[in-house]
Amino acid sequence: MKIEQFEDQGLAHYSYAVLSECAREIVLIDPARDPQPYYDFAQAHGAAIVAVLETHPHADFVSSHLEIAQRTGAVIRVSKLLGAGYPHAAFDDGDSFTVGQLTFRALNTPGHSPDSVSAVLSRAGQDVAVFTGDTLLLGDVGRPDLRENAGNLTARREELARQLYHSTRAKLLTLADDVLVYPAHGAGSLCSRTTNTAHSSTIGAEKIGNPALRPLSEQAFVQELLADQPFIPKYFGYDVELNKAGAPAYGPSVRQVPRLAPDAALETGVLVVDARPEAEFKNGHVAGALNIQAGGKFETWLGSIIGPEEDFYLLAADEATLTALVQKAAKIGYETRIKGARVGSPSTEAALPTLDVAAFRQHPEQYTIVDIRNASEVKHEPIFAGALNIPLPELRERAPEIPTTKPVVVHCAGGYRSAAGSSVVAPALPGTPVFDLGEAVKSFQPAGR
Template identity: 65%
Template sequence: MKIQQFEDKGLAHYSYAILSECQKQVVLVDPARNPQPYYDFAQEQGATIVGVIETHPHADFVSSHLEIHQQTGAIIYTHSLVGADYPHTAFDEGVVLEIGKIKLKSLHTPGHSPDSISIVLEHDGKDKAVFTGDTLFIGDVGRPDLRENAGNLTAKREELARQMYHSTREKLMYLADDVVVYPAHGAGTLCGKALSEANSSTIGQEKRSNPALQDMTEDQFVTYLTSDQPFIPKYFGYDVALNKQGAPNYQESLLAVKRLEKNSKPEKDALIIDARPQAEFKKGHLAGAYNLQNGGKFETWLGSIVDPKETFYLLAQDDKTLDELIDKASRIGYESKIKGAFVMDAVAAVASPEMDVARFKEHPEHYTIVDLRNASEVKDKKYFANALNIPLPELRERAMEIPTDKPVVIHCAGGYRSAAGSSIVEAALPTAKVFDLSEAINEFRPL
């Protein structure tokens, strides 16, 4: 037996291949959008992919389960409560999938979603591992507030939090202490609030150290789990629906993105995502463009700022970066939202004003300061007493709340969000003078 973990760092996503070495058969768990790494693994092992298990309809990434089924004939397994629109076999509690000496046993573990399952791997008659999806993380459990308006079954966060209490305590914590825990996400995901950097653990270790598994009443657990959760990106409900349906072919979808001529000029008032470095953007950009730079969390911020009902133009500084960005967009199903993609190496007409940090330090009261960090970040560390807190995911809708009687200074925790935020405010308030404090925020001490 062999378990191979695959990681998508941008989305902090883990997927798995379970290999029966005697049967030369592979079962996948929660595969990412690009199926090629799983094909490569199977080929390297001289094995065939015979099954794909979906622990639930994912909100934060698009799975390749349908494409893998279509390409390999592998059977898709998921809980019947998903109401899946793709061909599948119900993998409800008590169902066992056997490959060689391996038994994969389904546990219904609602809490993150009503249809969540965990998969216990038994080998040679002993439970060895459990694939917990978004139910149990390392150092945390899945958030319960993503299925109030999405999915085949919807449920209120309090109801799901109570289900999570029972799923963890009456099912997962009953497994042996040495059973290895393999979650679907690690630190950086928005599917939980306090995940560890570790990519695996054991049931025993989690029982000892995971705050969500400590001794508390059900009501105390509900209060704990429903408080201080991170924001919900705009794309989450869209991805739940897309995963319930099954995403289109990955490579065909990338090739379908319309490529435009270099330095194209989209129509007036078009939504433009300019992913060039902020220095290039500030020298000159297209009117109304948003500077969402390429980086480790590009796809998350893209899906937090752009609504899935919208279409947008995507531009980058070179072809290689543009290809990378289209791939990242596809991981959340947004490649179909790209109206046109092109390279820009010309300096456009609109320039952003340069920030005089020294002048700002002397008289911060002469500026309207907007803090783009999340409310929990501001609660822990505040930089300016009179700053207006508008988290970046809410900025497009709330930009008109910003007073324009003074120059506006935008800041975040390190500069990435402020580059995007200042460009959004520039577009929304064209008569205002908008400055990006950028990395200079590190020169200021918290209050």
């Protein structure tokens, strides 16, 4: 037996290939949008992919389960509660299947979603590992507030939090302490608050070290779990529905994105996502363009600022970056919204002014300061007293709330988000100077210190 973990660092996503070496057969668990790494793994081991197991319809990325099944003939196994729109076999409490000497047993573990399942892997009757999806993570549990308006089944966050309490304690924690825990996400995912950077754990280690699993009453668990959850990106509900239906094949869908010639005009009224470095963007860009820079968590911020129903143009500094960004957009199913992709900006008519940081430091009261960090970040570490907090994912809708009686300074925690934020605010407040504090924010002491 061999368990191979695949990591997508941008989305903090883990997927798995479980190889039965005697049967030369593979079971995939929660595969990412690009199926090629799994095909490569199968070829390298002379094995066939015979099953694809989805622990739930994912909100933060698009899975390739349907594409893989159509190419390889593998059986997709999901909970019947998911209401899948593609051929599949039910995988719920009491269900199991065998590959070689390996057996996969279903546990319904609702809480992160109503249709979540965990898969217990056993060999020769001995439990070896459990693939927990987003139910049990390393040092945390999945968030319960993503399925109030999406999916075949919906539930209020309080109800899901209660289900999660019982799924962890009555099901997962009854497994032996030496059973390995393989989650679908690690630190940095918006599906939880975990900061644990490990790639796997054991049931015993989680019992000891996971704060969400310490002795708590159900009500205390619910209250603690619902407090200070991260924001919900705009694309999450869209991805749940796309995964429920099954996404189009990755390669053909990426290749259909139109590539624009340098002299091609951009259609008026269509959003422009300019992914060039912020210094280039500030020197000149298409009026109204949004500066979501390449690198970082581009796909997360793309899907947090722009809704899944909105078309957009995608601009990048060079061809290699442009290709990579189209692929990143495809991870969240946004490649179909790209109206055209091109290198460079067709216009430099708009620009953003440079902030005199020394003058701002001397008299911050002469500016309207907009803090675009998440509310929990501001609560934990306020930087400027009296700053107006509008989180970046809400900024396009709420920019008109910003007073225009003073110049505006936009800041985040390190500069990446404020580049995007200032590009959102500037065209929304014509006639008002809008500045990006950028990385200089790191030189300011938190308020009250």
